Amino acid sequence: MGRGAAIELITLGFYRFWLATDIRRHLWVNTAVDGDPAEYTGRGKELLIGFLFAMTILVPIYLAYFLIGVEAERFKAFAGVPLVIAFYAFGQFAIYRARRYRLTRTVWRGIRFWMDGSGWAYAGRAMLWTPLTLLTLGLAWPWRVAALERYKMRHSHYGDLSGDFEGSGWELFKRAWYLWVLAPLAFVLFPLFPFLYARLKAIEWRWWLSGIRFGGVRLDSKLPGSAFYGLYWKLIGWMMLLSTAFTIYMVGVFTLVERLVGKGADGLLQAEAVTNHVVFLLGLGLGYIVVVLSANVVMRLYLVRDLWATVLESVHVHGIEAMANVAAKGDLASALGEGFADGLDVAGF
Numbered sequence: 159m160g161r162g163a164a165i166e167l168i169t170l171g172f173y174r175f176w177l178a179t180d181i182r183r184h185l186w187v188n189t190a191v192d193g194d195p196a197e198y199t200g201r202g203k204e205l206l207i208g209f210l211f212a213m214t215i216l217v218p219i220y221l222a223y224f225l226i227g228v229e230a231e232r233f234k235a236f237a238g239v240p241l242v243i244a245f246y247a248f249g250q251f252a253i254y255r256a257r258r259y260r261l262t263r264t265v266w267r268g269i270r271f272w273m274d275g276s277g278w279a280y281a282g283r284a285m286l287w288t289p290l291t292l293l294t295l296g297l298a299w300p301w302r303v304a305a306l307e308r309y310k311m312r313h314s315h316y317g318d319l320s321g322d323f324e325g326s327g328w329e330l331f332k333r334a335w336y337l338w339v340l341a342p343l344a345f346v347l348f349p350l351f352p353f354l355y356a357r358l359k360a361i362e363w364r365w366w367l368s369g370i371r372f373g374g375v376r377l378d379s380k381l382p383g384s385a386f387y388g389l390y391w392k393l394i395g396w397m398m399l400l401s402t403a404f405t406i407y408m409v410g411v412f413t414l415v416e417r418l419v420g421k422g423a424d425g426l427l428q429a430e431a432v433t434n435h436v437v438f439l440l441g442l443g444l445g446y447i448v449v450v451l452s453a454n455v456v457m458r459l460y461l462v463r464d465l466w467a468t469v470l471e472s473v474h475v476h477g478i479e480a481m482a483n484v485a486a487k488g489d490l491a492s493a494l495g496e497g498f499a500d501g502l503d504v505a506g507f
Contacts, residue, residue, distance in 0.1 A: 176202030272488025275313030301327030325369025
């Protein structure tokens with residue numbers, strides 16, 4: 159991961175498609191079920207092509223919205239509503255198709271996982287659930303998650319073995335209801351918020367894993383509610399450290415450019431001259447890229463690699479013998495969904 163992060167920094171983020179592929183291969187091959195590791199067969203080139211293809215769709219939408227905003231400034235606020243709705247729908251489509259892509263690149267014992275169903279049908283279900291979730295101040299969220307996961311799992315397969323999901327919204331609500339009660343307090347007392355969010359994610363992971371079925375195969379998770387406390391606080395600590403380092407760096411850049419410009423009579427005009435100087439702008443851009451890429455490395459370390467290991471340590475597989483005589487089936491999916499997910503900055507399992 160360190161070498162890939164260095165290459166990503168040198169290439170200004172362009173290497174991220176190959177880095178994501180390498181990380182998945184590492185995680186998959188180190189995940190063994192009944193003594194046999196999984197295999198990830200995706201390629202960085204596929205992710206790049208999917209991203210570029212998605213951009214040919216998303217960029218014209220961005221441009222059209224910008225032109226509409228310029229031509230009709232007084233309607234700009236209203237024009238933003240359909241844009242947000244369209245991007246939300248694209249985001250849900252991307253989540254489904256990205257999972258479909260990853261599943262079709264996952265092989266275990268020579269048999270491929272695969273997925274059918276419609277990304278737009280999934281997005282439509284998500285769009286219908288969202289207003290209800292907002293109107294109930296999030297109380298309908300467990301039922302929304304259960305319904306969407308049920309759709310995804312019922313269209314997931316391992317060879318000719320079909321998947322299912324038995325987790326219910328009521329079960330998730332019973333496990334996490336008190337977090338809704340404490341949520342307003344967490345926004346006032348910040349140190350409480352990471353604990354609540356980490357506990358919510360641990361509860362959700364345990365509930366999700368325990369609901370997965372593939373024929374007679376079922377998963378069971380004993381993940382404790384406190385499993386992610388350390389991971390999230392490590393992440394917060396590193397983010398604070400990066401923010402502090404960026405602030406010190408920018409103070410240094412400002413001081414350097416100030417000396418290049420020379421002292422002026424008016425402090426405000428002097429500051430404006432410094433911040434408009436090409437050296438300051440280049441320093442700002444370089445610092446921003448380094449901080450963003452460094453933050454991504456930290457997030458991959460704690461919220462991908464370490465979280466993956468923590469979750470899998472809690473999982474037990476029952477009825478694995480049902481996968482002994484599975485016949486290969488299913489086709490590969492394109493990386494278009496991953497491209498949309500990258501372009502819209504959304505993700506999902």
